[in-house]
Amino acid sequence: EPEVTQTPSHQVTQMGQEVILRCVPISNHLYFYWYRQILGQKVEFLVSFYNNEISEKSEIFDDQFSVERPDGSNFTLKIRSTKLEDSAMYFCASSDERGRTQYFGPGTRLLVL
Amino acid sequence: AQSVTQLGSHVSVSEGALVLLRCNYSSSVPPYLFWYVQYPNQGLQLLLKYTSAATLVKGINGFEAEFKKSETSFHLTKPSAHMSDAAEYFCAVSDRNQFYFGTGTSLTVIP
Numbered sequence: 444e445p446e447v448t449q450t451p452s453h454q455v456t457q458m459g460q461e462v463i464l465r466c467v468p469i470s471n472h473l474y475f476y477w478y479r480q481i482l483g484q485k486v487e488f489l490v491s492f493y494n495n496e497i498s499e500k501s502e503i504f505d506d507q508f509s510v511e512r513p514d515g516s517n518f519t520l521k522i523r524s525t526k527l528e529d530s531a532m533y534f535c536a537s538s539d540e541r542g543r544t545q546y547f548g549p550g551t552r553l554l555v556l
Numbered sequence: 557a558q559s560v561t562q563l564g565s566h567v568s569v570s571e572g573a574l575v576l577l578r579c580n581y582s583s584s585v586p587p588y589l590f591w592y593v594q595y596p597n598q599g600l601q602l603l604l605k606y607t608s609a610a611t612l613v614k615g616i617n618g619f620e621a622e623f624k625k626s627e628t629s630f631h632l633t634k635p636s637a638h639m640s641d642a643a644e645y646f647c648a649v650s651d652r653n654q655f656y657f658g659t660g661t662s663l664t665v666i667p
Contacts, residue, residue, distance in 0.1 A: 476654065486600070486646060486657040499653050534599060541652050543588065543607065549599035 445469040447548035449535050455554045456525055464520045464551045466535030475518045476536040476545060477510065479503070486534065492518065493541070525555045558583045558651045562658035570666045575619075575634040577661045579647030582628060588650040589630040591621055594660075595643045603645075606630060617641070637665045 448467045456462050468475050477489040490500040492510055509521045518537075522529055532552050536545040563578040581587055588607045592600040604615025611623040617640075621632045630647060642665045647658040 478655075478657075485659040486648075486655075488654045488656070491654055501654075536600075536655075543650075544590070544602060544605055545650075545655060546602065547592070547600040 447535055447537055447546050449533075449548035449551050451551060452549065453552045453554075455556065458527055458555055459524050462522050462525055462553065464522075464533050464535075464553070466518045466520070466537075466548055467516050468518055468535065468537030469539075469546055470516070472537035472539045472546075474498075474538040474541055474545075475510075475512070476538070477520045478534045478536065478547075479531040480534065480550075481528075481531045489520070489533075522553075525553075527555050529553060530555045558587075558649050558656045560647050560649050560656055560658035562645075562647050562661050564661055565659065566662045566664065568664040568666055569637045571639055572636050575632070575637045575641065575663065577632040577645050577647075577663065579621075579630045579632065579658060580628050581630060581647070581649045583649055583651065585651060588652075589621075589623060590648045590650070590655070591615065591619070591630075591632050592646045592648060592657075593643045594646065600646065603632070637663075639665050639667065641665055 450465045475492040480486045490504045491498045507523050532550045534550045535548040538545045561580045590605045591603040604613045606623045614620045619634045644660050646660045648655045
């Protein structure tokens with residue numbers, strides 16, 4: 444069964460450093476999403492992406508964040524200058540139709556020191 | 557605006573007992589509703605979904621949920637809890653562009 448994959452599974456970085464989280468969505472999906480989950484809290488929407496552009500973003504998704512689909516398979520989330528409060532689990536999701544079922548990857552646990 | 561409320565951040569049931577996890581939503585459009593399960597140190601796995609077809613939805617692992625428009629509810633049930641059901645459960649509503657998740661309910665199954 445097709446699934447969303449994410450790399451790395453864990454990343455530790457120093458405050459102020461740039462990180463890139465990678466996702467490979469399900470191959471025939473057209474809608475891509477990033478969410479984050481701070482430890483012990485709910486899953487929060489960051490951004491949605493369709494047709495090579497951002498379709499919606501939350502207040503969390505400020506200028507420090509960017510997303511890109513550099514090729515036909517990868518979907519990346521970049522945090523330019525990480526802050527302590529960026530420590531969280533980051534989930535990628537994809538969907539074949541807007542608003543329909545989103546399939547989530549296993550997540551990347553980011554720890555900013 | 558869309559939002560989801562999950563009553564009870566922690567629920568404990570005995571093995572073999574009924575599981576009932578509550579979810580109420582608000583949505584400005586006809587809702588798509590979902591339940592996801594998160595096992596420790598894992599991602600979100602789809603349990604079941606409601607997308608305007610049958611109001612009683614059956615999912616994986618014996619779970620089901622009933623969409624009740626008059627009560628704006630989408631409660632998750634399972635007739636008989638199993639130890640392997642211990643996990644975090646998230647209800648979500650879609651506004652056709654993003655998902656809005658509830659705060660989650662942690663289910664503990666007591667042997």
